[in-house]
Amino acid sequence: xxxxxxxxxxxxxxxxxxxxxxxxxxxxxxxxxxxxxxxxxxxxxxxxxxxxxxxxxxxxxxxxxxxxxxxxxxxxxxxxxxxxxxxxxxxxxxxxxxxxxxxxxxxxxxxxxxxxxxxxxxxxxxxxxxxxxxxxxxxxxxxxxxxxxxxxxxxxxxxxxxxxxxxxxxxxxxxxxxxxxxxxxxxxxxxxxxxxxxxxxxxxxxxxxxxxxxxxxxxxxxxxxxxxxxxxxxxxxxxxxxxxxxxxxxxxxxxxxxxxxxxxxxxxxxxxxxxxxxxxxxxxxxxxxxxxxxxxxxxxxxxx
Amino acid sequence: xxxxxxxxxxxxxxxxxxxxxxxxxxxxxxxxxxxxxxxxxxxxxxxxxxxxxxxxxxxxxxxxxxxxxxxxxxxxxxxxxxxxxxxxxxxxxxxxxxxxxxxxxxxxxxxxxxxxxxxxxxxxxxxxxxxxxxxxxxxxxxxxxxxxxxxxxxxxxxxxxxxxxxxxxxxxxxxxxxxxxxxxxxxxxxxxxxxxxxxxxxxxxxxxxxxxxxxxxxxxxxxxxxxxxxxxxx
Numbered sequence: 001x002x003x004x005x006x007x008x009x010x011x012x013x014x015x016x017x018x019x020x021x022x023x024x025x026x027x028x029x030x031x032x033x034x035x036x037x038x039x040x041x042x043x044x045x046x047x048x049x050x051x052x053x054x055x056x057x058x059x060x061x062x063x064x065x066x067x068x069x070x071x072x073x074x075x076x077x078x079x080x081x082x083x084x085x086x087x088x089x090x091x092x093x094x095x096x097x098x099x100x101x102x103x104x105x106x107x108x109x110x111x112x113x114x115x116x117x118x119x120x121x122x123x124x125x126x127x128x129x130x131x132x133x134x135x136x137x138x139x140x141x142x143x144x145x146x147x148x149x150x151x152x153x154x155x156x157x158x159x160x161x162x163x164x165x166x167x168x169x170x171x172x173x174x175x176x177x178x179x180x181x182x183x184x185x186x187x188x189x190x191x192x193x194x195x196x197x198x199x200x201x202x203x204x205x206x207x208x209x210x211x212x213x214x215x216x217x218x219x220x221x222x223x224x225x226x227x228x229x230x231x232x233x234x235x236x237x238x239x240x241x242x243x244x245x246x247x248x249x250x251x252x253x254x255x256x257x258x259x260x261x262x263x264x265x266x267x268x269x270x271x272x273x274x275x276x277x278x279x280x281x282x283x284x285x286x287x288x289x290x291x292x293x294x295x296x297x298x299x300x301x302x303x304x
Numbered sequence: 305x306x307x308x309x310x311x312x313x314x315x316x317x318x319x320x321x322x323x324x325x326x327x328x329x330x331x332x333x334x335x336x337x338x339x340x341x342x343x344x345x346x347x348x349x350x351x352x353x354x355x356x357x358x359x360x361x362x363x364x365x366x367x368x369x370x371x372x373x374x375x376x377x378x379x380x381x382x383x384x385x386x387x388x389x390x391x392x393x394x395x396x397x398x399x400x401x402x403x404x405x406x407x408x409x410x411x412x413x414x415x416x417x418x419x420x421x422x423x424x425x426x427x428x429x430x431x432x433x434x435x436x437x438x439x440x441x442x443x444x445x446x447x448x449x450x451x452x453x454x455x456x457x458x459x460x461x462x463x464x465x466x467x468x469x470x471x472x473x474x475x476x477x478x479x480x481x482x483x484x485x486x487x488x489x490x491x492x493x494x495x496x497x498x499x500x501x502x503x504x505x506x507x508x509x510x511x512x513x514x515x516x517x518x519x520x521x522x523x524x525x526x527x528x529x530x531x532x533x534x535x536x537x538x
Contacts, residue, residue, distance in 0.1 A: 168402075168406070171395075171399060171402060171403060172403070172406065174392075174394075174395060174399075175392050175395065175403050178392045178393065178394045178395060179390075179392055179393075181356070181386075182386070182390050182391075182392060183392075183403075184356070184373060184374040184375050184378075185354065185356070185374045185378060185384050185386065185390065186378055186403050186404055186406050186407070186450070186454070187374075187375050187378030187379055187406045187407035187454070188375065188403075188406055189375050190375075
């Protein structure tokens with residue numbers, strides 16, 4: 001019984017880390033845009049869905065094998081993100097935050113409509129590159145897709161960290177987030193850096209979308225719940241903290257699975273799958289009330 | 305030859321004209337001060353040069369018109385240290401310096417950081433520290449160091465003395481003079497503190513409500529009591 005309970009527990013941790021990895025990627029996308037453009041991008045989930053459909057159509061209709069399609073999808077998504085910034089965000093960027101938010105909501109509706117119009121509303125199957133096998137690791141049953149998801153998510157986070165930390169363009173991206181006026185004075189072309197941020201966010205979303213589709217099925221609504229989890233993860237970690245987004249995502253994934261796990265063993269037995277999303281919303285609310293800057297966020301210091 | 309030439313430059317913020325017909329010249333290797341009361345247009349003059357405000361008239365650097373935004377001016381060799389210590393507070397000292405070299409295509413960034421650390425020895429030990437944790441004086445020095453990283457043709461300093469202790473201000477201007485004498489750095493400095501600015505500069509312009517009211521050699525302005533009293537307030 002105890003052994004079974006432990007392996008159950010570990011299984012929940014692993015699958016929690018896998019879904020948490022996806023939340024982390026999408027939360028990271030939200031953080032990147034929030035740091036540069038100063039708004040929550042409500043279209044982030046739909047952009048990811050769109051990317052997942054691109055990957056699907058590349059494999060099914062254009063005969064690409066998975067990894068070439070994966071890379072092509074990232075490139076297309078990056079270009080799409082840059083394009084969205086140049087065409088619809090940049091014209092309203094100088095205005096109030098509300099205007100940008102409304103544009104992102106417009107994008108949400110628009111992209112969702114386009115996806116249904118182009119590919120139909122019925123679910124499609126985007127296969128996992130890691131297969132559907134499961135492995136028994138010392139009594140703990142782990143799915144290959146979960147392990148692959150964790151590996152890809154961590155790999156992407158590492159690449160992004162290297163980019164921000166050690167490259168000139170990464171430094172410029174951070175400078176723009178800290179102080180755009182100042183960045184222009186040292187010669188950084190700020191509007192292109194913002195576009196680049198949108199491109200990176202779209203690319204992160206694409207990875208999240210491609211990793212989500214195999215488990216929940218590819219359909220036009222598939223990222224809507226994931227976006228809520230990503231919000232919760234970003235708020236939990238600190239909306240301006242990239243590390244916070246990653247830790248928040250992983251923590252949230254495991255935490256929600258723990259609730260499911262405990263409910264199986266009697267504690268919180270009222271907790272059912274339907275309550276996962278409300279639980280995430282509750283986390284957002286509690287964090288905003290108790291510690292609005294999240295775990296890693298620094299309170300904004302203003303010079304007076 | 306004039307390094308920088310402003311010919312009847314005007315500038316405005318929305319409908320408010322902050323600058324009318326300002327003409328001034330900075331020659332290669334000179335330190336020139338722009339003085340005047342609050343709201344005289346000193347800061348706006350610098351902003352017009354670096355393109356952070358919409359402007360009219362002509363601005364030429366080495367005979368070539370300077371047009372476009374601050375990123376273009378930066379590339380042309382104009383380093384602007386804005387009012388209130390322009391540092392990236394969340395980035396480290398070294399990262400701030402590296403950003404100063406952003407427009408540069410050649411030369412070793414490392415060697416330049418080492419060169420700048422000769423003027424500001426504390427930089428060597430505290431390179432990994434976040435700029436926001438530095439004292440006001442250190443941030444102003446860092447802002448100067450960052451501007452130097454671009455190997456500028458022209459350095460624009462906006463009110464470097466603001467909010468700093470007199471001793472720190474003297475040290476700051478001592479370094480500016482040293483840079484000017486040793487490396488031939490050309491500087492256009494805007495100051496409220498006329499006394500120290502006249503000491504550090506060779507020539508000065510006095511602005512009054514967006515126009516040049518007076519210009520001359522700094523020594524002469526300093527020694528003319530009536531000018532000092534009516535224009536410089538000391």
